Amino acid sequence: MAELSQLTRYIESYVDSSSTPSLQAATLEAVACLVKNNTLTLEALVREMGLYLTTTDNIIRARGILLLAELLTCIGAKPLGSATIHSLIEFFKDRLADWKALRGALVGCLALMRRKSNVGTVTSDDAKAVARSYLEHLQVQSLGQHDRKLCLELLDCLLEVYSDAVAPLGDDLVYGICEAIDSEKDPECLMLAFHVVESLARLYPDPSGPLASYAGELFEILGSYFPIHFTHPRDGDADVQRDDLSRALMNAFASTPFFEPFVIPLLLEKVSSSLLSAKVDSLKYLTLCSSKYGADRIAKHAGAIWFSLKDAICTYLEEPIFSLTSAPLHGMHFQNNEIVTEAISLLQMMIMQDSGLLVSSIVNDDDVSMVLNSIACYKKYNVFPALEKQKLHAIGRILYVTAKTSTSSCNVIFQTLFSRLMDTLGFPMRSIGSFSNDDVPPQRLKLGSLYLFIELLSGLRELITVSEEPALQYVSEHEICCTLLNSFSTSLSRAFCYALAVSAETDPLDPDIYIGVKGLQILATFPGDDFPVPRFIFENILRKFMSIITEDFNKTVLWQAVLKALVHIGSFIHKFHDSAKALSYRSYVVEKIVELLPLDDSSMPFSLKLEALSDMGMTGRKHMLRILQGLRETVFANLSEGYLHGNSRSAQTVIWLLECYSCKLLPWIHENEGSEEFVFQFAVESWDQVGNCMDFKAPSEEKGLLGALMKMMKLAVGSCSVDSQNIIVQKAFSILSSHTNFLLKELERLPLTPEKYDISHRDEWIVSLFASVVTAVCPQTCIPNKKVILHLFIITLLRGVVPAAQALGSMINKLVSNSNDAEISSDLTLEEALDIIFNTKVHISRTVTLQRCGGMSDGSEVVLTDLCLGIATDRQIQINAISGLSWIGKGLLLRGHEKLKDVTMIFLECLLSGTKGASALIQDSLENTDDLNRDPSVMKCAADAFHILISDSEACLNRTFHSIIRPLYKQRFFSSMMPIFLQVITKSQSSLSRSLLYRAFAHIISDTPMIVILSEAKKLIPILLDCLSMLAEDIQDKDMLYDLLLVLSGILTEKNGREVVTGNAHIIIDRLIRLMDYPHKTLVRETALQCLVAMSELPHARIYPMRTQVLRAISKVLDDKKRVVRQEAVRCSKAWSIA
């Protein structure tokens, strides 16, 4: 009883029209919960609700019925007995007549109809009864939007799920639907309405059925919606977009062939509409409709469709793009135009459906014959009048599509047009048999017909290649198009060659060149060894191209075009590895290119040779291998030449070749997963060669060769596997130990004596090369004699060999740490290595050591860090030590090691003069130094060490060279350094050290990610501005200045930064105004102006006082000598004068 009273309360609160929607939803849920738990049966509920469902009060009745209906929606997954369902649907069906309480009835019907079959469904008799009642009582169009939507949903559901039950209703149903959707306006309802029509069409496919007789009426309603045009807001709550509606309407149009007499004329009319979207839509609809209606029905419209198609293509096709880079293997390339694309897909569809009729109307078309006649009148492409050129393009496109669509259409086109085109070209059909070489003078050449040939041939080519089954290639032997091409290919290739010859002589920027090259390229990329294009023709084409490559390098456009064509042919041919054509490509092109390399003819520029070489190599693996071999031979031949005999030309050749190898070929090899073997071999052999050469003579002074060799060695080692790296390292080590003055045994003895060795040029070469190997290896690779190598690197870095320092940094970065892996005890650990670096005594002779350091043992043995701090009087050693230490520090920074802190402290100490106690570590040494020891160049070096620490380097310590990189290391470094810098900068006394501290900090700021800077913007802004004014003084710092200015502009444009900026607006604007006429870098001026524009958006009260000052400054910049700056100044002055 308690439950019942509770239930009554629920019902009351739902029915009450004054209760809130959320309360109603809650009560509905509560009741649904009761029913789902079986605490309340449906029968009991209905009995309880009795009066609410039948009362004469319209509002209460409507709410009551809605409650029941919503409840049924909620319990859609609960099984119900058939009797229950029957009585419920019976009830709702009757209620459809009750227009005052309709919503509930609709929702209820829908809820019951949509039930899954496993939980009990409405029987088909009941469904039929619902449909009858619907048709009898509902006036859909007189209802509100939501009710209309429900009605249409119900209709849709009836047609989809209970199609068998409603089918017998016949005419009534069709008529009812017409009435229901007539003059509907709401997008959502329209989506449903269109779908209803589609379902209806599926229901009555019979030509004598009810739909056939009503098709006219139904289409009258539908047709008025085409073309869909609506002005709803694009975003917002409207879910239905124009495209959805258009697609739904298209499906409705195409749903039944009975619409054909009405649809096609309408669409044809709209194709010629001036509204572009209507044009596109009509073409789309035509494509779908003609595929759905079937060939027979469309046949009678074919002529009309063809005309409007031709018209659309003629009008909207733009100039072709004469560039060989795009769409290499298709016909001419055009700018994408939606109308043209749709028209072409319609054309293709229609040809596929019924080729004979349409193709014959294409062939017999007046425009086609007009174009064929007109091309005979003009010799060159550029002399065509604009109108005829447009026709030519359009007809070309149409021929292309016709040829590529089906074999039969292709045959017809070739049969009818080929001979005519040949005639205009000057190769009469009859002379096939007795064709002699010279009977066509190039003067008679007609470029227009060649243009059409390109489209035709590429269509045919696509037709043949798309079906890659060999079966079709057999078939093609008997096809007319292929036999025609076969018999005429000689003449065609000759004609295209003539085109090249004729055009190349005259204008360098000629589309004729494109036509010639493209034509030959298409001929060369037909599949099949001897058919349809015979091999000797293929070879002739290659020969022709190669002769251009080797001789006509002065005609840049032609040369580039030919190279691209050769590359396309190469990558196409490479797919058929062992075919005869692939073989001839290799011998005619690849071999020829390789032969070019060693030739010392000064005629062809070496850069062009390299371009041809690398492009050709990238066409396929086999080609690449051959080219690499050639490259290797040339490099080695020139290498010894280059530095034994000091032949600078050979040296330059080697440098170019190695550049090309490391910048172009190596990345390709890496991407295409091939020939690591070669890379490895080449690296090892290079070591051999270097060793051999070193035996005889010290290398020349030239650094370029060493640089190129090092770069190649690093990249090669970096891309090898660990095993190969091991071998290369061993090889390098053996050469190192046998070819230098260093006695590696001696290096183990302490203290190190850098001065003992006079590092010769040869030593520097070998150590640098060895260092580049060490820089690039993986952490897993094993390096022999690590301790000795560490010593070696320390000595050499003190003598100023930077690669040694970089290698040392990389080693430190990759060594295994004690704590991580205790097992490998034999190997040198990170801790031991650090111990060696920081505690090994270095012997410095007494003369260069400060006398005041006499307190130390012997007075001449110091450690690396002391050197940095200037124990020795030799400034060069100090600078070398600092820059070496910075690379070591970078290695530590990347892996996030705490020792980094000590390193940065040393740098800071170098920067500070006169202040004590920044670091306990070096306090002792500090006492030994004084201001006089500080040399500005040393301090600058220490400041720039921070640049090395934080910036990304290409030379070492990056992902390519397998460094260990801890995530967010820059952020970490920044946040640990910032407080220290803020403190020392404020404390620093001397202006010199302050300016260098600024410099160091500027390095850090400009390389730190923006997001961290933003969070600290408040503290940074004053320092940033000081840095800016400091850097603006020296012309050498202009790049740094720009980087820093970018940081400032980053802060300005960010929302968080704005607040900070507002506080400092005055000084920022002041600084920016000074940078506005910075004479040394345009970008600085431009960025300063952009920053000022951003500043003008700050709160008015803050910036108004500066307005006059800014405007006065800008008026000077308006006269800047760079255009970009002037334009920026105009923008800025506008922004500020409105402010």
Add this chain to the structure above:
Amino acid sequence: MVSGSGLINANPIIYEKKKRRARPAPVVADDEYALRAISLTLLNHIRDIKDPEHPYSLEELKVITEDAVEVDDNNSYVRVTFTPTVEHCSMATIIGLCLRVKLMRSLPLRYKVDIRVAPGSHATEPAVNKQLNDKERVAAALENPNLVDMVDECLTPSYG
């Protein structure tokens, strides 16, 4: 300025905008004064100024055309000639003021800017010309907040 009686020229003819001419490639490494196509640059500054009455730019209404701008860079002299849409157009002074303000903001100070109505295109041509080239009257007009608002409004849609 617009009184309750409605627009001065209620139905102006709209012309098509000319395509922006691509910046000619500099012949020498960088653009020096002698080489820059300064009159085009100038035109770009003023072509987008909005008409005070209609939501069209001066170029669309053919108030400004390409030949309307004459520049003598050596003597730092610029002359802009504009053509009001109707002869009795009282907006002519406003348009002229807009042109002057815009050029003031976009040109270096050394230029002397001369703005005038095309001969024969306006009923009170001498008066308008005199008003537009009188420094004091221009300065006075720019002290008037209503006028400044109106000018700024016309200049907003422009860019460059």
